[in-house]
Amino acid sequence: MxxxxxxxxxxxxPKNVGTLDKAKTNVGTGLVGAPECGDVMRLQxxxxxxxxxxxxxxxxxxxxxxxxxxxxxxxxxxKGKTVDQALSIDNMDIVEELNLPPVKIHCSVLAEDAxxxxxxxxxxxxxxxxLVAEKKAH
Amino acid sequence: xxxxxxxxxxNNATTPMDPRVLEAMLPYFVEKFGNAASRNHSFGWVxxxxxxxxxxxxxxxxxxxxxxxxxxxxxxxxxxLAIKGVYEMYSSKGNHIITAxxxxxxxxxxxxxxEKMGGQVTYLNVKExxxxxxxxxxxxxxxxxxxxxxxxxxxxxxxxxxIREISKIARKHGVxxxxxxxxxxxxxPVDVNADGxxxxxxxxxxxxxxxxxxxxxxxxxxxxVKVTSQMDGGGHERGMRSGTLNVPGIVGLGKAxxxxxxxxxxxxxxxxxxxDRLEKSLMELEETYVNGSREHRxxxxxxxxxxxxxxxxxxMGFNKNIALSSGSACTSASLEPSYVLxxxxxGDDLAxxxxxxxxxxxxxxxxxxxxxxxxxxxxxxxxxxSPLWEMFKEGVDINAIEWAHH
Numbered sequence: 001m002x003x004x005x006x007x008x009x010x011x012x013x014p015k016n017v018g019t020l021d022k023a024k025t026n027v028g029t030g031l032v033g034a035p036e037c038g039d040v041m042r043l044q045x046x047x048x049x050x051x052x053x054x055x056x057x058x059x060x061x062x063x064x065x066x067x068x069x070x071x072x073x074x075x076x077x078x079k080g081k082t083v084d085q086a087l088s089i090d091n092m093d094i095v096e097e098l099n100l101p102p103v104k105i106h107c108s109v110l111a112e113d114a115x116x117x118x119x120x121x122x123x124x125x126x127x128x129x130x131l132v133a134e135k136k137a138h
Numbered sequence: 139x140x141x142x143x144x145x146x147x148x149n150n151a152t153t154p155m156d157p158r159v160l161e162a163m164l165p166y167f168v169e170k171f172g173n174a175a176s177r178n179h180s181f182g183w184v185x186x187x188x189x190x191x192x193x194x195x196x197x198x199x200x201x202x203x204x205x206x207x208x209x210x211x212x213x214x215x216x217x218x219l220a221i222k223g224v225y226e227m228y229s230s231k232g233n234h235i236i237t238a239x240x241x242x243x244x245x246x247x248x249x250x251x252x253e254k255m256g257g258q259v260t261y262l263n264v265k266e267x268x269x270x271x272x273x274x275x276x277x278x279x280x281x282x283x284x285x286x287x288x289x290x291x292x293x294x295x296x297x298x299x300x301i302r303e304i305s306k307i308a309r310k311h312g313v314x315x316x317x318x319x320x321x322x323x324x325x326x327p328v329d330v331n332a333d334g335x336x337x338x339x340x341x342x343x344x345x346x347x348x349x350x351x352x353x354x355x356x357x358x359x360x361x362x363v364k365v366t367s368q369m370d371g372g373g374h375e376r377g378m379r380s381g382t383l384n385v386p387g388i389v390g391l392g393k394a395x396x397x398x399x400x401x402x403x404x405x406x407x408x409x410x411x412x413x414d415r416l417e418k419s420l421m422e423l424e425e426t427y428v429n430g431s432r433e434h435r436x437x438x439x440x441x442x443x444x445x446x447x448x449x450x451x452x453x454m455g456f457n458k459n460i461a462l463s464s465g466s467a468c469t470s471a472s473l474e475p476s477y478v479l480x481x482x483x484x485g486d487d488l489a490x491x492x493x494x495x496x497x498x499x500x501x502x503x504x505x506x507x508x509x510x511x512x513x514x515x516x517x518x519x520x521x522x523x524s525p526l527w528e529m530f531k532e533g534v535d536i537n538a539i540e541w542a543h544h
Contacts, residue, residue, distance in 0.1 A: 003454065008454075011451075011454055011455075014523060017522065017523050019528065031525065031539075032542060033541070033542070034541030034542060035485075035486070035487035035490070035526060035536060035541065036485070036486035036487060036490075036541070037486075038448050038449075038450075038466055038475065038486075038487075038490040039448070040524075040525055040526055040541075041525070042525035060523055060524060060525040060528060061523060061524070061525065062446060062447070062448055062451075062524040062525060062526045062527075063448050063451055064448055064450040064451045064454070064466075065450070065451050065454035067448075067451070068451060068523065
């Protein structure tokens with residue numbers, strides 16, 4: 001199976017690899033997947049408290065090239081969005097942007113899960129109720 | 139020597155054909171096209187002579203009699219013929235077969251078929267080093283056991299089974315012993331008599347011969363073994379495998395066997411030196427593990443897990459230039475990693491993190507140097523990107539985390 005150019009580009013030059021301070025109240029952390037499944041994503045957002053915009057996003061991923069590319073792309077899309085706007089990122093947008101084949105759709109689902117998990121972590125830290133996300137098939 | 143790219147290190151999947159094999163085959167496509175079963179004219183005689191000669195070349199490599207070689211389309215067919223053929227032929231003696239969980243799918247799925255037909259199959263577990271426990275094997279034998287099917291060398295780990303000890307146990311209990319020799323024949327000395335093998339499957343394209351041709355060795359003396367044909371037709375190959383003989387393929391298999399006979403000793407020495415160098419260099423990386431016995435192992439194979447890095451993602455870092463296999467199966471629908479590595483007791487995470495190296499006749503030192511560099515660089519880069527590596531470095535117990543399973 002050949003990878004799309006966009007996947008190769010994100011894999012070779014991943015954007016926003018790194019770690020934010022998860023102790024900060026304006027940082028939300030999402031850790032999804034499992035080592036046994038061959039995919040673990042950790043996605044973090046930092047929210048600028050004055051503007052309400054996501055000022056920074058970082059990821060680290062254990063997984064195949066498509067999983068790395070999906071999380072790299074997700075961090076790019078998150079920056080500059082409000083938390084509510086970030087919630088609207090759909091896994092199919094990632095599939096489309098990266099031209100993921102059917103066997104790799106689960107990588108995009110994982111990235112969406114990671115975004116939601118990071119947002120929920122941020123919400124809980126800031127006294128907001130946790131959002132219950134609809135479950136997508138992996 | 140100059141570095142030749144891409145580097146091919148997937149010789150357990152298939153080997154490139156040796157140009158000398160191609161040369162031997164070429165006349166048998168157009169010029170000498172006869173049917174080896176045509177007994178009444180020179181076209182047939184020429185083809186038959188070529189097949190007879192190839193049969194001798196094949197037999198010599200494994201110290202068999204030429205009459206004991208049944209040509210097939212490959213090892214999968216030979217595995218099927220051996221297991222199903224023995225099951226049918228010896229049904230009056232019993233219906234129990236013993237095999238191991240690390241066998242190739244061609245053996246495991248054939249055994250599953252036997253179970254569907256009403257047979258009994260025992261799947262032996264292997265130890266951490268990939269070897270079966272001989273005591274367990276002996277204990278599994280019942281008065282209904284007709285066949286022990288244990289491979290010679292494993293395709294994923296290169297682990298060599300204790301063939302002579304297995305055959306001794308088989309003999310002692312009057313049970314036939316079949317081995318899938320696909321990865322071993324032509325790579326290390328295999329002697330059906332010294333090893334006590336009753337049936338053995340092997341294939342041309344794993345030993346620098348053509349695809350689409352293989353053989354089943356079937357012992358004729360002490361004991362005389364017969365298998366029920368699984369393909370009905372003209373009664374070729376002593377009635378055990380009908381179908382017009384693939385003359386060019388058989389000529390190629392014969393030539394490949396002849397080359398292996400002459401070259402495998404020096405080649406094995408060269409490849410094991412290269413393999414050990416590759417392994418030693420890669421083991422300089424932290425949290426890197428060799429899978430399976432390093433002592434009882436084919437000289438050209440190494441299977442290594444790079445913990446906290448996923449195999450397919452790892453391969454993507456260099457798969458433009460290096461061809462390898464991984465025990466990870468991120469692309470498969472089941473997302474299940476290698477069952478062979480799991481049978482060795484590896485956790486799914488380590489199985490997902492594995493690479494299989496299969497060196498071959500045309501592998502050079504320069505290519506090994508290149509591979510060492512490329513893999514080290516990629517592992518380091520991906521670990522920097524791996525949340526699991528970060529947790530490991532911070533002393534977080536990854537097993538204590540409650541992961542969401544999909």
